[in-house]
Amino acid sequence: MTVATVELPKNYTPSPKEEYMSPKHLEYFRQKLLNWRTELLKESENTISHLKEENWQEPDINDRATLETDAALELRTRDRYRKLVNKIDLALSRLADGSYGYCDDTGEEIGLHRLEARPIATLTVEAQEKHERLEKQRRDD
Secondary structure (H helix, E strand, O other): OOOOOOOOOOOOOOOOOOOOOOOHHHHHHHHHHHHHHHHHHHHHHHHHHHHHHHOOOOOOHHHHHHHHHHHHHHHHHHHHHHHHHHHHHHHHHHHOOOOOOOOOOOEEEOOOHHHOOOOOOOOOOHHHHHHHHHHHOOOOO
């Protein structure tokens, strides 16, 4: 199933009064995900160019240590971005196959408010809480 491109009114936000995951909802979240993805990739490119331009031959050992620590922190942040881009790609796939907006565990609607806050969400709040409790129990064992 392909998502048909729908023209959205300026400043459109999904409303619970509309049919859940209507074509407007799907297009809104598709654009939101694509914009987020573009932003993350742009920031990653900026990091790469910044690291290439950096003078790694600082004569002062403290300055060099600070530089390396900052670079390591930046690289960890970009790695999180890389993982987010993968999740965004999966969300875009769910948009294309018609499963976006529905819980992977229960099949229930995830909800517009949750998707607005976390467009890559795959679980309802309740299912996510249950999942986190189980994870915590496994760690505690």
